[in-house]
Amino acid sequence: MTDPLTLLKQLIQTPSLSRQENSAADLIEQHLRDNDITPHRYLNNVWTTSRHWRDDQPTILLNSHHDTVKPAAGYTRDPHHAEVIDGKLYGLGSNDAGGALVSLITAFIALENDPNLNCNLVLAATAEEEISGPNGIAALLPLLPPIDAAIVGEPTLLDLAVAERGLVVLDGETMGQSGHAARKEGTNALYLAIEDITAIRSHTFSRSSELLGPTSATVTVIQSGTQHNVVPDRCTFVVDLRVNEAYTNEEAVAELQSVCKHSQLTPRSLRLQSSAITEAHPLVVASRGARPTARLYGSPTLSDQALLPFPTLKLGPGDSARSHTADEYIHVHEIAEAVAMYTQLLKNL
Missing domain, CATH: 3.30.70.360 (Alpha-Beta Plaits)
Incomplete structure (x- = not known):
């Protein structure tokens, strides 16, 4: 099994601008196959479902995106050269939202065939998030099984974004x-x-x-x-x-x-709606159990939450303040902490 840090380095080294994500989607597909999981592909969206599936259990979507913005003008290093310096992994998309994506993929692989899990899992690595494009999660939703709730992987410092503008x-x-x-x-x-x-x-x-x-x-x-x-x-x-x-x-x-x-x-469009999830929702309760120090807050930044018609929690490693900046990075320890939190909260459900 490829560890999440290696997968993230590979994604950084694979340019994936919005609408040009095919190579990154190929990489994610192959990663899932290498871990004995059968992926599905629609456009540049890659998705799969857990093998231990029970129709009487709720279904949780694990979603993050693999497209990036264009590199900022102030980069002092190659944006597609993945390099760890002093515990920081540098590279375009490392923080937004590669860290969350590889952590969700790793948690899914660890849990998707666990008979003790009290929910079904759907994993979706999607395109065009940075431009709220029509060929991302919006195009994929009709192909997915009915979803009860979702974790949207975005940089939140592993705090719980329970509302979004x-x-x-x-x-x-x-x-x-x-x-x-x-x-x-x-x-x-x-x-x-x-x-x-x-x-x-x-x-x-x-x-x-x-x-x-x-x-x-x-x-x-x-x-x-x-x-x-x-x-x-x-x-x-x-x-x-x-x-x-x-x-x-x-x-x-x-x-x-x-x-x-x-x-x-x-x-121009009315589709990018605000969202909110209650503190009593099982996803929030399970997340607080997995990380008692996590704070609840409202996020001013937009994500694919705006396009999802069911309760969603935005949660992931990295800091939103680093997104779209020159010399973007994520701390290596943040990825390990995210994998542990995602895994534990899903077990807590």
């Missing part, structure tokens, strides 16, 4: 009437948009959250006008809307639209 990108459009700037003719769409942008900036969403705080909206892009002497008749802007678990995306969009007097807000 949703995301909606909104395109705002404000219409006016063109005219000559010198004669102050027309209706300036830019001025109208500024009124609504000011309202968006000052708006406080009514439903807060102890875990995630308030839902927030930030205007990040604006475009208007064609030349200096023409009053613009159209202004467009973009809103980044981060939604707590007290709202559906649809509800948050409707509340924000209500404060805009002149602009129409159109969501």
